[in-house]
Structure formats: C-alpha cells, structure tokens
Amino acid sequence: MEYEAVIGLEVHIQLLTKTKIFCGCSTDFGAPPNTHVCPVCMGMPGVLPVLNKKVVEYAIKLGLALNCRINKFSRFARKNYFYPDLPKGYQISQYELPILEGGAVEIFINGGYKKIALERIHMEEDAGKTVHKPDGSYVDFNRAGVPLLEIVSKPVMHSPEEAGEYLKSLRRIVRYLGICDGNMEEGSLRCDANVSVRIKGEDKLGTKTELKNMNSFKHVEKALEYEIERQIDVLKEGGKVIQQTRLWDEKSGITKPMRSKEESFEYRYFPDPDLVPLIIDDKWIDDVRKTLPELPKEKLERFIEEYGIKPEDARVLVEERELAEYFERAAKESKEPQSVANWILSELLGYLNRDGKEIKDTLIKPEQIGKLVELVEKGIISGKIAKTVFKEMYNSGDDPEKIVKEKGLIQITDRGEIEKLVEEVLESNPKAVEQYKAGKKNTIGFFVGQIMKKTKGKANPKIVNELLVKKLEEK
Amino acid sequence: MVEKEEVQRVAQLALLEIEPEQMDKFSRQFNEILEYMEEINELDLSQCEAAFHITELKNVFREDKVEPSYNRDVILKNAPDSEDGAFRVPKVIER
Numbered sequence: 001m002e003y004e005a006v007i008g009l010e011v012h013i014q015l016l017t018k019t020k021i022f023c024g025c026s027t028d029f030g031a032p033p034n035t036h037v038c039p040v041c042m043g044m045p046g047v048l049p050v051l052n053k054k055v056v057e058y059a060i061k062l063g064l065a066l067n068c069r070i071n072k073f074s075r076f077a078r079k080n081y082f083y084p085d086l087p088k089g090y091q092i093s094q095y096e097l098p099i100l101e102g103g104a105v106e107i108f109i110n111g112g113y114k115k116i117a118l119e120r121i122h123m124e125e126d127a128g129k130t131v132h133k134p135d136g137s138y139v140d141f142n143r144a145g146v147p148l149l150e151i152v153s154k155p156v157m158h159s160p161e162e163a164g165e166y167l168k169s170l171r172r173i174v175r176y177l178g179i180c181d182g183n184m185e186e187g188s189l190r191c192d193a194n195v196s197v198r199i200k201g202e203d204k205l206g207t208k209t210e211l212k213n214m215n216s217f218k219h220v221e222k223a224l225e226y227e228i229e230r231q232i233d234v235l236k237e238g239g240k241v242i243q244q245t246r247l248w249d250e251k252s253g254i255t256k257p258m259r260s261k262e263e264s265f266e267y268r269y270f271p272d273p274d275l276v277p278l279i280i281d282d283k284w285i286d287d288v289r290k291t292l293p294e295l296p297k298e299k300l301e302r303f304i305e306e307y308g309i310k311p312e313d314a315r316v317l318v319e320e321r322e323l324a325e326y327f328e329r330a331a332k333e334s335k336e337p338q339s340v341a342n343w344i345l346s347e348l349l350g351y352l353n354r355d356g357k358e359i360k361d362t363l364i365k366p367e368q369i370g371k372l373v374e375l376v377e378k379g380i381i382s383g384k385i386a387k388t389v390f391k392e393m394y395n396s397g398d399d400p401e402k403i404v405k406e407k408g409l410i411q412i413t414d415r416g417e418i419e420k421l422v423e424e425v426l427e428s429n430p431k432a433v434e435q436y437k438a439g440k441k442n443t444i445g446f447f448v449g450q451i452m453k454k455t456k457g458k459a460n461p462k463i464v465n466e467l468l469v470k471k472l473e474e475k
Numbered sequence: 476m477v478e479k480e481e482v483q484r485v486a487q488l489a490l491l492e493i494e495p496e497q498m499d500k501f502s503r504q505f506n507e508i509l510e511y512m513e514e515i516n517e518l519d520l521s522q523c524e525a526a527f528h529i530t531e532l533k534n535v536f537r538e539d540k541v542e543p544s545y546n547r548d549v550i551l552k553n554a555p556d557s558e559d560g561a562f563r564v565p566k567v568i569e570r
Contacts, residue, residue, distance in 0.1 A: 017539050019537075019541050019542070023542070024537065024542025026541045034551065034560055034561065034562070035547055037544055037545060037550055038542075038544050042550060050535060050536065051537065052536070052538075052539050053536035053538060080488075084564045084567055130567065132566060135563075136558075136566055137563070139561055139562040140560075140561050140562075141562075266488060271527040271528075276530070276533055278533075279533050
C-alpha cells in the first residue's frame with residue numbers, strides 16, 4: 001500500500017521593528033536579562049498596551065507580497081494559558097478576524113513552480129525566554145512583547161523537500177521585504193510542523209502530530225522525514241497514530257513525545273478589551289504597496305530576460321537581495337553579464353565562503369568586477385591573469401586597472417614577440433617536437449606551459465596556440 | 476446547570492485548588508451568576524451588534540520609537556526569587 005504525507009507549517013517571524021508591539025521597550029537582541037522590560041510588557045495591573053504602527057505596516061507588506069486578503073477590520077484577542085515565560089497569564093494574539101487571510105507562497109520544485117496555499121497570518125507578541133538550570137528555571141522577559149507574525153499554511157505539502165522549499169521561499173521573501181532577518185538559529189524565524197499520513201488517494205486526513213524544536217532548515221526536513229516514516233510504520237503494523245506534540249531531538253535524530261502531562265489546552269480566547277479595533281483603509285494599503293521592493297521571483301525572471309544569464313545562475317543570485325543588487329551593479333559596467341555572474345558566483349562567493357563572510361563584507365565594489373570582466377574581454381589581460389588580479393582586488397579592494405598596471409600584468413598580444421618566444425621554446429625542446437611530429441598532438445600543452453612560464457602567464461593564449469601550431473606544422 | 480466537574484475544570488484552568496467541601500458552595504454560586512446573566516436572553520437582541528468595546532475608539536497607535544525601559548531592580552523587586560538579573564521560578568519542563 002502506498003502512503004502519502006500531509007504537512008502544514010506554522011512559521012513565526014520576529015519583525016525587525018525597533019520597539020516591542022505594545023510598548024516602547026527596545027527589541028535589540030542580546031541585552032542583559034530583563035533590561036528591556038517595562039510595566040506594559042510585564043503585565044502589571046493598570047497598564048495599557050498601545051499598538052506599534054510599524055507592525056501593521058509590516059503585516060500589510062507581507063500580505064501584499066503573498067497575495068493575501070487584507071482584512072479591513074481586525075481585532076486582537078487574549079490567548080489564556082499559564083507558563084512562566086508569559087508574564088500576563090495570556091498572550092495578546094489574534095483569533096477571529098486576523099489581519100491577513102488566504103494567499104500563497106510560491107516554491108520552485110522539480111523544475112517548476114507550485115503555490116502553497118496559506119490559511120492565515122496574524123500578529124501577536126512573543127513570550128519571554130526560559131533557561132533551565134539545576135536550581136530552577138531562569139526567566140528573561142526581554143523578548144516578551146517582541147512583535148511576531150504567525151504564518152499558517154494549509155495542510156497541502158506532501159514531502160519534507162516541499163516543506164523545506166516553502167520555508168526557504170518564505171524566508172527569502174521576508175528578508176527581501178526587510179521585515180525579518182530570517183535567522184533560524186537565533187530564533188527570529190521559527191517553524192512548527194503538523195504532519196499526518198494517509199493511504200494515497202484518500203481524502204480524509206490522518207491523525208496528526210505536531211513537531212517542535214527544529215532550529216534549522218536541515219532539521220525541519222530531517223524531523224519530517226523521520227516522523228513520516230514513524231507514522232507509516234505505526235499504520236503498517238496495524239496501530240494508530242496518537243495525536244500529540246513531539247520534540248525533535250537533533251542528537252539522536254528522532255522525534256519524542258513531549259513529557260508534559262497530556263492536558264488538552266483550552267485557551268479561552270476572547271477579544272482584548274485593552275486594544276481597540278484595527279481598521280485598514282485602501283489608502284494605507286496603497287501607501288505600503290509603493291514601498292514594496294522587487295520580489296525574488298520577479299527579479300529572477302528579469303535577470304534572465306534582461307541580462308541573458310543562465311536560469312540556474314540567476315536563481316543563486318536572487319537568493320539574497322544584497323547579492324542580486326551587487327550583481328546588477330556589476331553587470332551594468334560590462335557587456336558580458338554572464339561573465340560577471342561567473343566571477344561573482346565562483347570566485348567572489350568562493351572567497352567569501354572560505355572566510356565565513358557575506359557579500360556586504362567584501363572590499364570589492366561591484367563596478368570593479370564589471371571592469372575586470374571588461375579587461376579580459378578587451379584582451380588586455382588573460383583569463384588566467386584575471387584570477388590573480390581578482391585575488392589582489394579581494395585582498396586590497398584596489399581597482400583592477402591599477403593592479404594590472406602596477407604589477408605589469410598586461411597581456412602580451414604582440415605577434416612578433418610571441419613568435420620569437422615560440423621559436424625559442426621549440427628549439428630548446430627538440431624531443432618534444434619529434435613527439436609532436438610523430439602524432440602526439442597533445443604535446444602542444446607542454447609548449448604552451450613553457451611559454452606561459454617564460455611570460456608569467458601574460459602571453460595571449462589564443463595567439464600562442466595559433467603560432468605554435470603554425471610553427472610546428474612548418475617543421 | 477454547572478456540574479461539579481465543570482467547576483473542577485475551571486479551577487484547573489485557573490490553576491486554583493478547591494477543597495472538596497467548597498465544591499457545593501462554588502457550583503451554587505456559579506449557577507446563581509449564570510441564572511442572573513440569563514435575564515439578558517429575555518431581551519430581543521437580534522438587531523444589536525455584539526459590543527466588544529465600550530468606547531467607539533479605533534486605530535490607536537504608537538510610533539516605533541524606543542522609550543527607556545524600567546530599572547531592572549525595580550522590576551525584580553516584587554519577585555519572590557531572582558538570580559543574575561533573571562526571575563527564578565520552580566523548575567518547569569519544556570512545554
């Protein structure tokens with residue numbers, strides 16, 4: 001019997017606002033415990049939360065980017081439960097009437113696009129952070145009240161790979177929008193998964209489990225793989241999947257049921273009387289629309305169309321907005337956008353990866369890459385020398401022209417000069433010439449090497465080859 | 476009618492302990508309150524919209540501007556236990 005997995009994801013993103021959602025405390029990460037707190041985010045009696053306008057703006061931004069319905073009227077609700085990281089005994093969230101409904105995240109999988117439909121997106125506040133030590137649990141409320149958007153997909157994904165692509169695509173978009181830095185390791189993007197399996201072709205959903213504690217893309221996929229297999233095994237042996245929350249344990253690579261006693265949470269949501277209704281008019285939406293950047297997919301299509309670069313290269317370039325913008329500035333300096341892409345993707349990213357750096361850290365200005373490509377295109381330096389120049393540019397940030405001039409790296413294209421070198425090399429290697437004559441044509445590589453050695457790689461390889469063949473045939 | 480089981484359930488959700496001998500009293504009081512509220516249902520409210528707020532206010536915002544937070548010592552003053560600037564609570568297992 002063939003089984004099919006059904007996956008829905010709940011993603012929380014921390015918004016890049018300066019202040020919390022309902023008070024003016026800073027959202028900066030890494031401050032000493034409980035130094036970014038005030039009576040509002042601590043839930044002291046008699047305080048009044050007031051909504052941060054930026055949070056609404058960011059939510060509208062995401063709604064526009066994902067084609068959601070933006071509710072003109074929305075409301076906040078209290079979600080009641082007790083946990084030490086929740087100072088008020090309730091979390092301010094949205095229940096009925098969330099700010100956004102519907103929409104989709106588009107993913108690229110198996111060579112094509114697929115839309116993953118969304119259920120809803122709502123605003124809420126984050127909880128504090130608890131560190132468990134032998135002598136008790138230590139609670140820091142700096143994070144309590146940091147604005148979150150919870151993005152809930154419909155249960156429409158069918159493989160860990162799809163779920164991974166969905167996450168990557170969503171992360172790319174929120175980073176392009178500048179509303180979240182998408183750092184899963186630091187917890188600014190968090191993902192829980194609902195997963196069930198059923199016999200392929202059935203409509204009814206199987207019993208689901210909820211997976212938590214996956215703090216990287218890799219772990220989300222691994223946890224799903226494990227859990228899908230586990231559920232299929234249970235069913236195959238005639239058992240039943242129990243609805244429960246399971247934690248991913250990255251050390252052992254398995255999911256385990258949470259130890260907490262099985263209590264069905266009852267959140268007793270009700271509208272928060274402290275927060276007034278939120279009305280979003282068309283003008284506000286239009287104003288936000290004007291601030292939308294070009295999104296990854298549009299950029300990808302434009303790069304392929306406008307610069308004629310390979311789709312697989314364009315795909316890597318648009319992965320990060322900074323990288324895409326870097327490429328575009330470099331490409332404008334050159335008539336060979338594909339070469340520009342090659343230099344950025346293989347050389348520049350290679351060096352940056354080696355040094356654990358990002359595109360924003362490089363000393364090379366994008367225009368300088370364009371100039372380097374032009375130097376090669378015009379035959380002023382050879383491709384091989386260009387690599388040396390590039391290394392120098394990477395280390396110093398100097399202009400390629402300056403490096404070429406100072407180091408005397410200009411290519412030798414003078415035919416007379418190269419002809420002399422060719423003759424010299426042939427004369428001093430009579431044995432190799434004989435071998436060539438005897439039919440070992442690949443001896444030519446040896447001669448090219450000798451000439452490059454003499455010229456420190458500066459001889460134009462095309463002319464060298466041409467003259468070598470000519471001279472050898474004459475012999 | 477609110478049964479004792481329901482009183483127990485509400486108490487659990489509110490993390491309250493109720494002594495067995497208090498059960499009768501609480502369920503009687505719960506029922507009195509609910510009966511009193513029942514009176515509203517005698518009115519015809521089909522034309523009324525549900526009121527979630529008593530004011531007509533809408534769209535009250537703050538700008539995204541950092542305000543000074545509170546002094547940590549003041550914030551921790553009322554805590555029964557604290558250590559290293561953090562609130563210390565009895566050990567809780569992962570939710």
